[in-house]
Amino acid sequence: MSKPPTIDRIAEYQGKRVVIRGWLYNKRHSGKIWFLLIRDGTGIIQGTVSKKDVDEETFEICSRVTMESSLQIEGVVRRDERAPGGYEIQIERIEIVQIAREYPIAKKEHGVGFLMAHRHLWLRSKKQVAIARIRAEVVRSIRDFFDRNGFLLVDAPILTPTSVEGTTTLFPVEYFDRKVYLTQSGQLYNEAAAAAFGRVYCFGPTFRAEKSKTRRHLTEFWMVEPEVAFIDLDGLIELAEELIVSIVTRVLEERRRELEILERDLTHLEKVKRPLPRISYDEAVKLVQQQNPDFKWSDDFGGRDMTIISEQFDLPFTIHHFPVSTKAFYMKVDRKRAELSESFDCYAPEGYGEIIGGGMREDDYDRLLKRIEEEGLPKGVYDWYLDLRRYGSFPHGGFGLGLERTVAWICGIHHLRETIAFPRLIDHVSP
RNA sequence: UCCCCGGUAGCUCAAUCGGCAGAGCGGGUGGCUGUUAACCACUAGGUUGCAGGUUCAAGUCCUGCCCGGGGAGCCA
Numbered sequence: 001m002s003k004p005p006t007i008d009r010i011a012e013y014q015g016k017r018v019v020i021r022g023w024l025y026n027k028r029h030s031g032k033i034w035f036l037l038i039r040d041g042t043g044i045i046q047g048t049v050s051k052k053d054v055d056e057e058t059f060e061i062c063s064r065v066t067m068e069s070s071l072q073i074e075g076v077v078r079r080d081e082r083a084p085g086g087y088e089i090q091i092e093r094i095e096i097v098q099i100a101r102e103y104p105i106a107k108k109e110h111g112v113g114f115l116m117a118h119r120h121l122w123l124r125s126k127k128q129v130a131i132a133r134i135r136a137e138v139v140r141s142i143r144d145f146f147d148r149n150g151f152l153l154v155d156a157p158i159l160t161p162t163s164v165e166g167t168t169t170l171f172p173v174e175y176f177d178r179k180v181y182l183t184q185s186g187q188l189y190n191e192a193a194a195a196a197f198g199r200v201y202c203f204g205p206t207f208r209a210e211k212s213k214t215r216r217h218l219t220e221f222w223m224v225e226p227e228v229a230f231i232d233l234d235g236l237i238e239l240a241e242e243l244i245v246s247i248v249t250r251v252l253e254e255r256r257r258e259l260e261i262l263e264r265d266l267t268h269l270e271k272v273k274r275p276l277p278r279i280s281y282d283e284a285v286k287l288v289q290q291q292n293p294d295f296k297w298s299d300d301f302g303g304r305d306m307t308i309i310s311e312q313f314d315l316p317f318t319i320h321h322f323p324v325s326t327k328a329f330y331m332k333v334d335r336k337r338a339e340l341s342e343s344f345d346c347y348a349p350e351g352y353g354e355i356i357g358g359g360m361r362e363d364d365y366d367r368l369l370k371r372i373e374e375e376g377l378p379k380g381v382y383d384w385y386l387d388l389r390r391y392g393s394f395p396h397g398g399f400g401l402g403l404e405r406t407v408a409w410i411c412g413i414h415h416l417r418e419t420i421a422f423p424r425l426i427d428h429v430s431p
Numbered sequence: 432u433c434c435c436c437g438g439u440a441g442c443u444c445a446a447u448c449g450g451c452a453g454a455g456c457g458g459g460u461g462g463c464u465g466u467u468a469a470c471c472a473c474u475a476g477g478u479u480g481c482a483g484g485u486u487c488a489a490g491u492c493c494u495g496c497c498c499g500g501g502g503a504g505c506c507a
Contacts, residue, residue, distance in 0.1 A: 030470085031463040050464070067457095082465055106442055106457050107468050113499050114442070169505095185507090210505055211432065223507060303503070345507095357507060402507030427499090 007043035010087050013077045018089065020045070021072045023124070024065055024100075026107065034062040036091065037084075038073060044126070046083045047073055047091040054092060061094050068124070070097035116417065120431045123421060130258035131418055134251055135407045139203075141250035142224050142401070145243055146201045151226060154193040156186025156202040162381045169209035171219075182207035185400060188330075188385050190227035191361060194396050195388055201226040213426055215415040216353055218404060220424035227398035233342045233360050236397045237318055240346050240356050241276045243401065244316050248272040251410055264412040268314065268350060277317040281340070284309055284319050298323045298339075306353060313349055320344035329371040332360035332397070342397070348409035355406050358399020365389035 003009075005018040022040035029035065032051035037044055051059050065071065075091040105121055115122045122128055146153070159173060159180045170181035186202040193200040203224040210217065226239065248269050251259070259266060279287075288295045288305045295305060309319070321340045324333055331341040343359030362368040368389055372382055407419040417423040422431060 026468080028466045028469050029463085030466055033464045033466080035466050035469090037467090046467085048465080052464085080465090082467085084467060102441075102458065104441070104457095109443060109456095111443075111500080116499095206507080208506070212503095212505065214502070214504095217506075221507065300505090354507060400507060405507060 007040050007045045010045055010077055014079055014087070015077065017074065017076050019072060019074045020089065024067055024069045024071060026067065027062065027065070029062065034059070036062065043085070045085060046088040047075060048088055049091045053090070058094055061096060064099065065096060066100045067103045069100040071095060072097065116428060119422060126261055128418065130261040131407070131411050131413060132421065133258050134255050134411055135419060137251050137255045138247055138403065138407055138410065141247045142203065142243070145246045146226060151199045151201045152197045154190070154197065154200045154202060155204055156183065156189040158183050158204070162378065171207050171209045184208055185223070186225050187227065187398065187400070190225055190398060191385070191388055191396065194227040194229045195392065195394065198229045199226070211426055216405065218416050218420065218423055219426060221420070222403035223400045224403065225398060225400040227396065229394050229396045231397055232395065233320065233344065233397065236358060236360065236399065237278065237320060237344050240318070240358065240399055241274055244276070244346065245272055245274055247406065248410065262411050262413070269410065271315060276315050277313050278320060279317070280320055281322045287312060298325055300326045306347070307351065310347060310349060310351060316346055316348050318344050318346050327359070329375045329377065330361050330368070332362045333367065348405065350409065352405060352409035355409065356399050356401045358397065360395065360397035363389060363393045363395055365393065
């Protein structure tokens with residue numbers, strides 16, 4: 001398929017006549033010369049229209065055309081230091097597709113509420129385009145990483161009969177004459193797939209009906225979840241670290257321009273190489289207790305505690321061996337210290353918080369059954385899950401990486417809502 | 432679910448002690464042959480979130496409601 005000229009590759013067309021289809025990003029004029037800034041989704045380029053070079057109608061179109069009008073321009077690409085980006089198009093012909101009505105989003109600052117209400121238009125702005133491209137690059141690098149390392153993509157169902165972890169709130173869905181739920185994790189299914197294929201991963205949307213109202217939460221978000229047979233906790237953490245390094249390296253290689261548009265400080269990202277720091281829950285508790293004496297062993301880290309810990313690191317870091325009481329029923333109990341689980345979380349630096357949660361899965365039938373009973377979970381729905389421990393049980397584990405949190409950290413974006421095209425929040429489902 | 436902050440022009444905000452509702456941007460008109468969120472001049476634009484109350488007088492004070500933002504818990 002031959003590609004038409006696009007603005008990101010405009011340098012290849014220097015001295016040549018091109019046709020660009022797109023939208024008017026901005027315009028300026030100075031008497032007898034117009035500067036039209038045109039965007040086509042791949043970039044923005046300045047077009048010049050001189051009164052002496054074009055017919056009267058073309059020149060007149062410039063004064064009529066409004067911001068975000070759709071149009072087609074034809075002209076010759078020239079190198080010019082005065083143009084933003086170093087190239088411009090000397091326009092000879094303009095064809096209007098549609099004159100846009102007064103565009104709601106101005107070139108000045110806007111409040112978040114207003115922008116969220118106009119998310120469908122906000123997506124056109126420079127920063128939002130850059131974030132979307134980085135997100136796509138992160139997705140691509142994740143898929144490449146697993147595909148290269150012998151993992152099979154086995155996607156888990158979206159509609160599930162019950163909770164994976166029993167605790168978190170689920171979105172109910174009418175399913176013919178019964179009720180099912182939107183998935184909150186593909187993990188249990190991944191474990192079945194791991195027994196069939198060895199190394200697997202799923203990558204799709206997940207849903208949490210938690211009434212969280214913070215910049216770190218969406219009700220609908222994307223998660224990649226690998227699950228590996230015959231691995232141990234060390235191997236699992238190593239896999240998580242390699243994944244993080246691989247994502248960051250790829251974005252630095254392929255999306256440097258977008259990171260610059262976002263004014264991301266690259267020194268933080270360029271340091272992301274193995275070995276990455278790891279500390280045990282025991283050690284983390286000691287750190288926290290220095291500044292928060294009320295913190296008890298077996299507590300989960302709150303926002304303030306997490307800040308205390310993360311100030312110690314300027315790289316992504318791992319905390320491992322959490323108390324059994326803080327983790328889900330399926331986490332494997334440490335055979336040497338029964339109060340600990342073989343679990344770990346990875347945190348992004350710079351205050352971005354948890355991006356990965358995972359661990360080894362309980363592979364002993366009796367222990368798992370006991371945990372299900374202890375948690376008061378309905379035993380019937382886990383029959384098939386227990387089967388995995390009846391028929392060739394095997395040491396295995398996995399983790400989930402939150403896509404939006406990872407993208408927010410890499411982009412240096414404050415709020416998760418900008419890392420997905422159409423975010424779903426507790427009080428926001430439109431557009 | 433709880434705590435905090437806010438709602439004034441299309442947008443972002445100002446309005447002193449309760450005393451004539453304003454600016455910038457955006458829109459419109461005109462000017463300028465190299466602009467960079469261009470600039471300059473003129474111009475139009477208001478149920479001050481809603482309902483009630485206090486007062487000679489309410490954007491401002493009081494009560495209730497609605498909407499938005501930020502944070503906590505929980506988590507990726």
